[in-house]
Amino acid sequence: MDRDAIIAASKKHDIVSGKPYKYGTAGFRMSADLLDGVAFRVGLLSALRSRKLSGQTIGVMITASHNPAVDNGVKIVDPMGDMLEQEWESYATSLVNAPTHEELADYYQKLADTLKIDLSSPGKVIAGRDTRPSGITLVTALADALAATKTEYIDFKILTTPQLHYLTRCINTAGTPGAYGEVSEVGYYKKLVEAFYRSLRGRKVTGTLSVDCANGVGGPKLSELLKHHDSTKTGLDVKVCNDDVLRPEVLNLDCGADFVKTRQRAPPSPKPAPGDRWCSLDGDADRLIYYWVDPDTGFFMLDGDRIATLAASFIADLFRNAGLDGQLRIGVIQTAYANGASTKYVEQHLQLPVVCTPTGVKHLHHAACSYDIGVYFEANGHGTVLFSPDAVQTFKTKEPQSPAQKDALETLSALADLINQTVGDAISDMLMVEVILAHKGWSLRDWAMTYSDLPNRLVRVEVGNKDLFQTTDAERKLSHPAGCQDEIDQCVKKYTNARSFARASGTENACRVYAEAATRSEADELANKVAAIVK
Ligand code: 16G
Ligand code: ZN
Numbered sequence: 001m002d003r004d005a006i007i008a009a010s011k012k013h014d015i016v017s018g019k020p021y022k023y024g025t026a027g028f029r030m031s032a033d034l035l036d037g038v039a040f041r042v043g044l045l046s047a048l049r050s051r052k053l054s055g056q057t058i059g060v061m062i063t064a065s066h067n068p069a070v071d072n073g074v075k076i077v078d079p080m081g082d083m084l085e086q087e088w089e090s091y092a093t094s095l096v097n098a099p100t101h102e103e104l105a106d107y108y109q110k111l112a113d114t115l116k117i118d119l120s121s122p123g124k125v126i127a128g129r130d131t132r133p134s135g136i137t138l139v140t141a142l143a144d145a146l147a148a149t150k151t152e153y154i155d156f157k158i159l160t161t162p163q164l165h166y167l168t169r170c171i172n173t174a175g176t177p178g179a180y181g182e183v184s185e186v187g188y189y190k191k192l193v194e195a196f197y198r199s200l201r202g203r204k205v206t207g208t209l210s211v212d213c214a215n216g217v218g219g220p221k222l223s224e225l226l227k228h229h230d231s232t233k234t235g236l237d238v239k240v241c242n243d244d245v246l247r248p249e250v251l252n253l254d255c256g257a258d259f260v261k262t263r264q265r266a267p268p269s270p271k272p273a274p275g276d277r278w279c280s281l282d283g284d285a286d287r288l289i290y291y292w293v294d295p296d297t298g299f300f301m302l303d304g305d306r307i308a309t310l311a312a313s314f315i316a317d318l319f320r321n322a323g324l325d326g327q328l329r330i331g332v333i334q335t336a337y338a339n340g341a342s343t344k345y346v347e348q349h350l351q352l353p354v355v356c357t358p359t360g361v362k363h364l365h366h367a368a369c370s371y372d373i374g375v376y377f378e379a380n381g382h383g384t385v386l387f388s389p390d391a392v393q394t395f396k397t398k399e400p401q402s403p404a405q406k407d408a409l410e411t412l413s414a415l416a417d418l419i420n421q422t423v424g425d426a427i428s429d430m431l432m433v434e435v436i437l438a439h440k441g442w443s444l445r446d447w448a449m450t451y452s453d454l455p456n457r458l459v460r461v462e463v464g465n466k467d468l469f470q471t472t473d474a475e476r477k478l479s480h481p482a483g484c485q486d487e488i489d490q491c492v493k494k495y496t497n498a499r500s501f502a503r504a505s506g507t508e509n510a511c512r513v514y515a516e517a518a519t520r521s522e523a524d525e526l527a528n529k530v531a532a533i534v535k
Contacts, residue, residue, distance in 0.1 A: 002119060002149060003105045006044065009148035010101040013040035013141045017099065023084075023092040025360035025506045027075030029064050032134035035072050039138040041096045042074045043125070043145025044108050049088060050123035050151065052115055053079055059168035061161050062129035062138050063284040066214070066258035069251040072134045074142075075161075081169035081180075081422025083362040123151040126167060128159030130217040130284045131245040156185070160217050160285035162425030163188055169422050178389070180421070189228040191417060192428055197233055198414035199435040201407065204235030207443075209434065210278045212242045212267050214256025218285030219243025222427055236434060241270055257282040257289045257381045257426070262458075265299050266291060277444055279433075281426040287381035288426040290433065292444045300448055304377035305342035307433060308332055310447060311385050312375045313350055314436045315412070322408035323401060328391050331355060331371035333364045336476045336501050337379040337458075340516055345451040356474040360506060361424065382424040385432070387416040411439075454497060456516035457527035461534050463511050466504040469534070475503045487533045495522045500530045 015021075015037030021028060028038050039062065046058040059077030067073070076084040076092065084092070091111055098104035112119050125146055129135035139155055146153040156167060166188050169180045181191045213219035223240050231237055242255045252258065255267035257280040266272050267280070274295040279288055290302035302310075312332050319325050332346045332354045346354050357363040361382055368374025372391040377383025395413040400406035418435065420428040437447065463469070470480040478485040484502075492498045500515035511534050515527035 003109065005148040006105045006108060006145075007101045009144045010037075010040060010104055012144060013037045015041070015096070015098075021093065021096040023089040023096070025362070026065065027061075027073050027084075028092075028096065029067065029071060029073030029507065031070060032064075032072035032132065032138070035074065035134070035138055036141050038096050039074050039141040040145045041098070041104065042076065042092065043142040044104075044149060045088070045092050045095050046076055046125045047123045047146055047149040047151040048091075048108070048111055048115070048117055049076065049078075049084070050125055051117045051119065051121050055122045055124060057124040057126055057168060057171045059164050060125060060127045060142055061159075061164045061284075062127065062132075062135045062142075063161055063217075064130075064132065065161070065284045065286070066252050066256055066282040069132060069248045069253075072132050072138060074138065077165055077168045079168065079172040081165040082365060083423075086362070119149075123149070124153070124171075125151055126154045126156055126164070126171065128156045128161075128164035128167070130161070131158060131220075131248070131251065133248050158217060158220075159185065160221050160425070160427065162286050162420050162423050162428065163221065165422035166420060166425075185224070186228075189225045192225060192431060193228045195414050195417035196229070196236075196431045196435065199411060199418050199432075200234055200438055201411060201414075203438040205237075205434050205438045206235060207277055208237045208239055209430075210239040210241050210270075210272065210276055211430070212255050212260075212278065212280040213240060213285075214252050214259075214281055214283050215242050215244045215247075215250045216252065216256065216281070216283035216285065217245070218281035218283075218426060219245060221285065222281075225427060235438075242267065252283045256280055257287040260289045260291060260301065261303055261380050264301060266293055279430055281430075282381070285426045286424050288429045288433075289381045290444060290447075294445075300444070302444060302447060304379045304381040304383050305334070305338050305453075306447065307381070307429060308334065308338075308375050308377035308383060309342055309345055309350070309450060310436055311432065312346060312352055313450070314439065315373055315375070315385070315415070316350055316352060318408045318412050321404055322395075322398070322412060323405050324394065324398070328372035328394060330373040330375065331368070333357060333367045333374060333376035335359050335364065335378055336474060336503075337514055339379065339453045339456060340497070340499055341451050341454050349451070356476065358471075358475045359503070365423070377424070381426070384421070384424045384429065385415070385419045386421060387419075392416050454516040454518065455520040455523040456514065457523045459513045459515075459527045459531045460505075460508075461502075461511045461513055461531045463534065466509055466511055469502065469504040469511055471501075471503050476501050478502055484533060488530050491526065491529050491533065495526050498522065498526055500526050502530060502534045
């Protein structure tokens with residue numbers, strides 16, 4: 001009987017009591033030594049989720065992304081490769097917080113009853129993990145839960161987060177008209193490389209691209225992709241850097257996309273030669289930041305906002321060239337952290353609509369789905385471009401009126417295959433950026449010239465109780481504590497081109513304050529003043 005099997009298995013994976021387990025924007029993420037019981041319980045939930053969805057395969061990713069090496073995390077992926085449905089986040093939280101093994105088994109049964117899940121029907125779960133050593137024991141805990149619930153299970157071992165999302169979608173679409181790709185890691189490389197060739201349309205990438213892989217899973221996986229890539233066809237010359245995955249302690253240490261974005265500088269090692277083209281991935285390869293170090297002006301960063309504007313401008317041009325202008329809708333999705341200059345560039349220069357959503361990929365992804373082409377990126381480098389089935393169909397079936405139209409339609413088709421449709425994918429996004437730069441004949445400097453960022457500052461503020469800070473208007477305004485927003489507004493008024501907001505972090509026990517203004521000193525001053533209001 002399942003109940004006894006669950007209790008017996010659960011006893012091997014105790015939960016550490018008294019910890020604030022909450023399924024947040026990044027799933028459960030914390031110090032790895034607290035996660036054994038959590039991974040077991042996530043296994044139970046994913047088994048339920050699969051059975052609820054008629055046996056479709058659910059993905060489980062074990063990673064703590066850009067966090068220090070001692071942390072880890074567990075996250076559930078829905079059948080189409082998107083994030084776990086919101087309602088189920090609270091089931092996950094309740095299941096993980098069950099105080100005893102018996103209460104855990106009871107809650108599992110209660111969920112099955114309330115959600116009308118047939119526990120004897122087939123269920124299937126696949127898992128992947130990043131390079132953290134703790135991942136191995138967490139996968140064992142997960143596997144034990146799946147065995148106890150007689151759920152079919154495949155361990156895909158070490159993967160980037162976007163690869164696990166890709167595989168989940170491939171499995172669930174195999175043999176259907178929406179088949180996403182071959183169900184294997186090699187299938188992922190082949191799909192990307194082939195789409196990269198097609199997107200370039202005979203153009204060549206110039207100059208070396210150095211990729212800082214955060215000493216995470218992106219390093220070996222990028223090297224693997226390159227084995228399937230013929231650089232004589234594309235000109236792409238990649239130097240894989242910071243790809244040491246044998247010393248766990250160096251993961252995300254002084255390198256990676258999060259380091260570059262938050263410190264606003266290049267990793268100290270290896271030292272970028274002046275003018276070299278660089279990009280950084282984060283620890284699980286779902287975030288991407290480009291930069292170069294200018295001999296005269298120093299470090300210059302091209303973040304998620306820049307990638308979004310680059311992609312939107314390129315796709316809008318292709319639409320015009322393909323004669324699709326006005327037929328399909330392109331939208332750009334940002335969060336409140338997007339630099340005001342990027343928003344202005346999209347709305348005024350590109351003449352495209354911008355939607356602002358709360359922080360967290362699931363919100364952006366959801367909003368992007370309401371466009372034919374939804375370009376979504378967080379400033380921190382996480383994002384992708386979603387193509388609706390209608391759009392992809394149009395690229396394939398529209399009768400071109402000229403060779404130029406044909407070329408544009410084929411480029412759009414290829415991009416829809418190149419860009420990961422399930423989630424932001426640093427490796428796929430990097431190839432997209434390289435394609436666009438090659439088409440435009442641009443260097444990073446040309447790309448940077450499109451607009452000037454407003455100077456900005458992000459401050460972390462320790463507060464007694466972050467839950468007191470509630471927001472509205474896609475996190476751009478505080479509704480609580482009462483009066484706080486008025487004070488912020490009064491403050492912002494005193495500066496030129498200024499904007500500032502405060503919100504409770506979803507991943508740490510703190511508030512974050514963002515400010516931007518016409519000058520560096522004004523942005524700094526405003527951020528400090530708003531931080532003082534929040535404190
Ligand atoms: C999570 C989100 C990330 C967001 C970050 C904000 C996902 C997969 N990840 O890591 O997109 O930028 O939280 O953190 O949605 P914060 O709430 O602490 O500012
Ligand atoms: Zn990540």
